[in-house]
Structures are given as structure tokens and as C-alpha cells.
Amino acid sequence: MNAPTAVRPSVAAPSSREPIGHVVEVHGPVVDIACEMLPPLHRALEVAIDGGSAVLEVLHHLDPHQVRAIALHRTAGLRRGAPVFDSGEPLRVPVSVKCLGRLLDAFGAPLDGGPPLAPSEFRNLLAPPPLLSDTLPSSDILETGIKVIDLLCPFIRGGKTGLFGGAGVGKTILIMEFMQAVASLHSGVSVFAGVGERIREGHELWHEMRDNGALANAVLVFGQMDESPGVRFRVGLAALTYAEFLRDALGKEVLFLMDNVFRFVQAGSEVSGLLGRMPATVGYQPTLPSEVAELEDRIVSSRRGNITSVQAVYVPADDMTDPAVGAILAHLDTRVILSRAQAAKGIYPAVDPLASGSNLMDRHFLGDRH
Ligand SMILES: Nc1ncnc2c1ncn2[C@@H]1O[C@H](COP(=O)(O)OP(=O)(O)O)[C@@H](O)[C@H]1O
Ligand SMILES: [Mg+2]
Structure with a gap:
């Protein structure tokens, strides 16, 4: 087999290391790997495919010598017996203030044709939320200039809003x-996460922001509907990692x-099904509330800076009682329905x-005039 070239700047070329094991089974994005020493959960592994390499995330220890991983790249071309390399790291993205103005994928690799980011550090996608003692409560209102929203469901600075x-x-x-509206009013930076939506919308956003100059203070991170479930599951966390970095490094809003x-x-839910876990309420994954909490609990304001978030939430069949919608709703300060x-x-x-x-x-918060 030819020596693969790493597509991610974060990992050294796999050819420079010994493989830890080999592929024994592939079904779609699910890859079972036999190895002597089991890599820990959430470790990023690499496997060679057609001259490039694909990243796998370990999600299941099947037995003392076999792990189940989910591929974050396309698995077309992968075969049984392919050697698997350990990156030695969990999934992580390169971060630096130079990320402003860029369009990146879930691995922090450029999608805009520009050079790869020269990272000042790498950050783990699955970082824990800040300590409760370091977080700050939501403060004042963020005016949007859209009257019906400012009146009935005002956005909160440092808070979370769902559409x-x-x-x-x-x-x-x-x-x-x-x-x-907010980019022209406030002086902070924005991070946009495109998670599993239409690719065309991403193009439009990128072109529009480039033309009106808003891109210089923004990072766009995309893993749209053409990507594997593993990428769509992780891209929100990748974007959030950039938001946390900008909050901590620049101290900006x-x-x-x-x-x-x-x-x-x-x-x-797709990942859960592929791993063979039993579905729970309405066919969703049994881990639904904790997965949503893992994401939402990290979107907080700390002593170092604010994160104000606005999240679009698709409501399946216009049914607000859907368990996924309910799980997300529970974390938000403001709901625009x-x-x-x-x-x-x-x-x-x-x-x-x-x-x-x-x-x-509340009148104590907004005042009587409101
Ligand atoms: N503020 C608006 N003014 C005019 N048309 C709108 C507005 N918001 C939505 N639309 C119409 O609704 C369509 C769908 O909007 P979109 O934001 O893509 O929906 P969603 O993201 O909820 O699926 C748009 O293509 C447009 O025709
Ligand atoms: Mg939409």
C-alpha cells in the first residue's frame, strides 16, 4: 500500500508511525478495527484511502481486541485489512486569531481555497464546559432592530436564542x-456554524459576507448535508471551539x-443507529438529552468574554412536542417561534x-415602559 498523505495539518503523516491495527469490517461510515492495544474512546485514528487519509473517531470498545469507530470522511475505497494509525490525540482543530475571515470545515481545514491555518494551538472538540464559578449570567438586551422580536422576545446579550x-x-x-443587524451594531466577532443544511446557503452567505466586508470579523465553519453523519455530529462542536477560543483569546463579544x-x-441519531444502540422516545437516540447538553452547556459567557448565541431549530412536521425540539428548548433563554x-x-x-x-x-428586568 502506498504511503498516504495526511489531509489534516494536525496529524503527522501516518507513514511515519507503526499501525496500531487493521480494518476488519466496514459498513458505511462504521469501521471495526482489530488492534492489540485499544485506543481510548474519542481518540482520532487515521486510515489510508486512495492516496489520502480518512479520520475515524473511536466510539465503542467491542471486545478486548476490537473497537468500533465512525468515519468522518467518505469511506469509498476503504477495504478490509487496511492498516489503521493512531493520531495520539482526540479530535481537535487548529486555532489562531488568523481564523477570522476564513471558511473552514469540521477539522479546521480551509474550504475557501486559502492556505491552511498556522495554528497557535490545537483545541479538543470535546472540551468540558467552563466551571460554574467562572460563568456569568446573561445581562442586558441586544437590540436587533426587528420590532416584533425586540418587543415580544428580546434577544439577551450573553444568552441563547432559538428560532x-x-x-x-x-x-x-x-x-x-x-x-x-448585529454585525453593524456591535464591535465583536461572529462564528457561524453550518450544520447539515443546504450547501447553496453556505455559498450565498460566504459571498455576501465577502462583498459587504463582514467576513473580516467572522469565521464560517461548515459541515453541510453532503457530509457523513460523523462530520455533521462534530461540526457544531468545531465551530463552538473557535467561538470559545475567540472569547478567551480576544476577550471580545x-x-x-x-x-x-x-x-x-x-x-x-444516525451515529447511534449505526453503532447499534437501541432507539428511545420516537426513535431518537437514548443519549439525546446529554448530547444536546454537551453542546449547549458550553455556549456560555465567562469572565473572559460573552458568547451570545442564536440557533435555528428545525421543527419536524411543525410539531413543537417533538423530543429533540423539547431537549433544545430547555436550554434557551429566548424562543422565537x-x-x-x-x-x-x-x-x-x-x-x-x-x-x-x-x-x-419581566418588568423588573425590562422596565415598565417596555
Ligand atoms: N423576511 C422574509 N421576507 C421575505 N421572504 C421571506 C422572509 N423569510 C423567509 N422568506 C421566504 O421563505 C423562504 C424560506 O426561508 P428559509 O429561511 O430558507 O426557511 P427555513 O430556513 O426555515 O427552511 C425564502 O426563500 C423566502 O422566499
Ligand atoms: Mg434553513
Whole structure:
């Protein structure tokens, strides 16, 4: 077999090391590997495919000499017996302040045709949330200039807002509008996570931001619907890692936008199914609440800086009682619920005024005039 070239700058060429084992079974993105010494859970492994290399994440120890991993790249061309190399690290992304203005994938590799990031450090995608004693509560209101939202469901600085709605009710348009409004008002930086949505929307966003100059203060991280479930499951965390880095390194206000959190849950469900775990409520993964919490609990403001987040949440079949929607809803300060009836009448943004609201909708907080 030819010596593979590493596609990730974070890992040395696999050819420079001894393999730890070999592939014994491949079904789609699920790869079983036989090895003498088991690599720990969430370790990134590498395997050679067609002159390049694919990254695998260890998710299951099957027996004393076999692990089950999920591929974060396409597995076309992978075969039984292929040698597997240990990267020696968990999944991680290269971070540096030079990430501003870039379009990156879930591994922090450029998608914009530019040079790879020269990292000042690497950060683990699965970092723990900050200590409770270091976090700060949400503070004042962040004005968006969109009247119905500022009145009925005001966005909170350092808080979390969800835009809920079925397909085509205007979540993506509203998140873009919000991004433009806030970018011109505040002096911070923004991080946009494109999780499992249309690729075209990513292109449009990138071109638009490049043309209006907003890209210089933003990082776009994409793992859209054409990617493997492993990537769609991890790309939100990769984007969040950049947001945390910018918060800690620059001490600036960071706006963290994600379209769409539901796709993160959906990818988690695919991974769970592929690993052979028994589904729970309505066919979702049994680990649904903890997976959502792992992501949401890290989106917090600390003493070093604020992270304000706005997340689009697809509501399957317009059913707000869906367990995934419920799990996400529980973490948010403000909910903007978009209604199909309004959108059908051509009233945009199609905010449902009775269902939407905010935890800080209180006269002691907002004042009597509001
Ligand atoms: N604020 C708006 N003004 C005019 N049209 C809108 C607005 N928001 C949404 N739309 C219409 O709805 C369509 C779907 O919006 P989109 O944001 O892509 O939906 P979602 O992300 O919820 O699936 C858009 O292509 C547009 O035609
Ligand atoms: Mg959308």
C-alpha cells in the first residue's frame, strides 16, 4: 500500500508511525478495527484511502481486541485489512486569531481555497464546559432592530436564542438578517456554524459576507448535508471551539450562530443507529438529552468574554412536542417561534406572537415602559 498523505495539518503523516491495527469490517461510515492495544474512546485514528487519509473517531470498545469507530470522511475505497494509525490525540482543530475571515470545515481545514491555518494551538472538540464559578449570567438586551422580536422576545446579550419553525418558514433568512443587524451594531466577532443544511446557503452567505466586508470579523465553519453523519455530529462542536477560543483569546463579544441544531441531533441519531444502540422516545437516540447538553452547556459567557448565541431549530412536521425540539428548548433563554400560518399569508418574519417569549420578559428586568 502506498504511503498516504495526511489531509489534516494536525496529524503527522501516518507513514511515519507503526499501525496500531487493521480494518476488519466496514459498513458505511462504521469501521471495526482489530488492534492489540485499544485506543481510548474519542481518540482520532487515521486510515489510508486512495492516496489520502480518512479520520475515524473511536466510539465503542467491542471486545478486548476490537473497537468500533465512525468515519468522518467518505469511506469509498476503504477495504478490509487496511492498516489503521493512531493520531495520539482526540479530535481537535487548529486555532489562531488568523481564523477570522476564513471558511473552514469540521477539522479546521480551509474550504475557501486559502492556505491552511498556522495554528497557535490545537483545541479538543470535546472540551468540558467552563466551571460554574467562572460563568456569568446573561445581562442586558441586544437590540436587533426587528420590532416584533425586540418587543415580544428580546434577544439577551450573553444568552441563547432559538428560532423554531418547520421547513421554509424563514429561519435561515431571519438568522442572516440578525447577523447583519448585529454585525453593524456591535464591535465583536461572529462564528457561524453550518450544520447539515443546504450547501447553496453556505455559498450565498460566504459571498455576501465577502462583498459587504463582514467576513473580516467572522469565521464560517461548515459541515453541510453532503457530509457523513460523523462530520455533521462534530461540526457544531468545531465551530463552538473557535467561538470559545475567540472569547478567551480576544476577550471580545462573540456571536455564535448555528443553522441548524436539529441536524446535530439528527446526526447523533444516525451515529447511534449505526453503532447499534437501541432507539428511545420516537426513535431518537437514548443519549439525546446529554448530547444536546454537551453542546449547549458550553455556549456560555465567562469572565473572559460573552458568547451570545442564536440557533435555528428545525421543527419536524411543525410539531413543537417533538423530543429533540423539547431537549433544545430547555436550554434557551429566548424562543422565537415561527408559524406556518403567518408565512403562508406572506407576513415575514412569521413570528407567532403568543407562542414566542423570553425568560427575561419581566418588568423588573425590562422596565415598565417596555
Ligand atoms: N423576511 C422574509 N421576507 C421575505 N421572504 C421571506 C422572509 N423569510 C423567509 N422568506 C421566504 O421563505 C423562504 C424560506 O426561508 P428559509 O429561511 O430558507 O426557511 P427555513 O430556513 O426555515 O427552511 C425564502 O426563500 C423566502 O422566499
Ligand atoms: Mg434553513
